[in-house]
Amino acid sequence: MTPGIPEYLTGSTPILPLFLNPLGFVAGLVIEICLYTGGALLIREFVVRTGKGWASTLILGVAYGIVEEGLAVHTFFMASGYPVGTLGSYGRFAGTDWVWAVGLMLFHSTFSITLPLVLLKLASPENSRKPLLGNRGFTVVGLIFIADVFVLANFYRSRPFPSVWILFLAFVFVLILIAWKIPGNFLIPGGERASRNRYYYASGLSVFSFYFIYAFVIAENHGFGVIPAVLDIMVLLVFALAMLRSIARHLPRNQNERQVFALSVGLVAPLLLFAEFLELTGRDPGVTMVVIIALFMVYMLKKQVNLNTKDLENLNQFNKA
Numbered sequence: 001m002t003p004g005i006p007e008y009l010t011g012s013t014p015i016l017p018l019f020l021n022p023l024g025f026v027a028g029l030v031i032e033i034c035l036y037t038g039g040a041l042l043i044r045e046f047v048v049r050t051g052k053g054w055a056s057t058l059i060l061g062v063a064y065g066i067v068e069e070g071l072a073v074h075t076f077f078m079a080s081g082y083p084v085g086t087l088g089s090y091g092r093f094a095g096t097d098w099v100w101a102v103g104l105m106l107f108h109s110t111f112s113i114t115l116p117l118v119l120l121k122l123a124s125p126e127n128s129r130k131p132l133l134g135n136r137g138f139t140v141v142g143l144i145f146i147a148d149v150f151v152l153a154n155f156y157r158s159r160p161f162p163s164v165w166i167l168f169l170a171f172v173f174v175l176i177l178i179a180w181k182i183p184g185n186f187l188i189p190g191g192e193r194a195s196r197n198r199y200y201y202a203s204g205l206s207v208f209s210f211y212f213i214y215a216f217v218i219a220e221n222h223g224f225g226v227i228p229a230v231l232d233i234m235v236l237l238v239f240a241l242a243m244l245r246s247i248a249r250h251l252p253r254n255q256n257e258r259q260v261f262a263l264s265v266g267l268v269a270p271l272l273l274f275a276e277f278l279e280l281t282g283r284d285p286g287v288t289m290v291v292i293i294a295l296f297m298v299y300m301l302k303k304q305v306n307l308n309t310k311d312l313e314n315l316n317q318f319n320k321a
Helices: 004-008 022-050 054-072 098-123 135-155 162-181 197-219 229-250 257-280 287-320
Strands: none
Touching: 004 022, 004 098, 004 257, 004 287, 022 054, 022 098, 022 135, 022 162, 054 098, 054 135, 054 162, 098 197, 098 229, 098 257, 098 287, 197 229, 197 257, 257 287
16 A cells, blocks of 8 residues: 555556566665555554544654655755656745645655555554554664665755755654644544545545646646745645545544545545556556556455444444344
8 A cells, every 4th residue: 555555556656667677676665665664654653552543643644754755855855857847946945845845745644644544444443553563663663764764865866955954854853743742532533424425535536636736737837827836835735624624524433434435445546547547648557557456455445344334233233232
């Protein structure tokens, strides 16, 4: 799920090298697993061990986005070239691409961290509040993650000014502190009655669709020359907060697995379509293989969710009897 969702379905890591340079592809995969999977595991352990909730997960996901794109691969500070393109100049201030940076913080928080952890909880709800790592395992994963960030930071050339690097490092520590202090029940589902699944599916669809419009239509065209970058950033943040509030308000408080699954499928579906677009246009040959694997995993997860939900319904009926 991670790095599969943010890397392979978006075309950030092409599939073709798997056939042309398999050793290089595997080496890159190991680096990505240490970064993405290591980060997701550390965040999950933090949230579970401190008794926090999804609000803390999302906040730490933003911190992860800063670590990856700011401290490790330095895309926040690229003035041009792949992958920032024209976003290297739109909203650039103090050597930082702020429109790009804010967009990627939210993207990584949603698709690189929170969504994979939601899918993991759906697949194994009985272990959702149990640590997956012991103290030694947590330490080892943490050291591997830090080492991976250090290696990547020394590999990429677009390094920030020391003062800017320190600023983003301070952001990370502030976000960790907020995630630690925020109540565990903040932003928990509060709906008394479930809406139709199509509502949650549509909510998920709107997230990537909005990111796509923001990144490839508005931001890539510098706001069509009329939208200031700061307004672009504010709209993006307001949308993210509004979606969080809406989802938390409408998700039922209990027995919400089917609704959460619909929301997750809504989040993933546009990425699958985007990957097929990359395949059809020749930008990422072979990515259809990843789409097929993803569809199979969604199918298996649906069966598991239906089974878990049916078992819970039978248990409730037995208790009532």
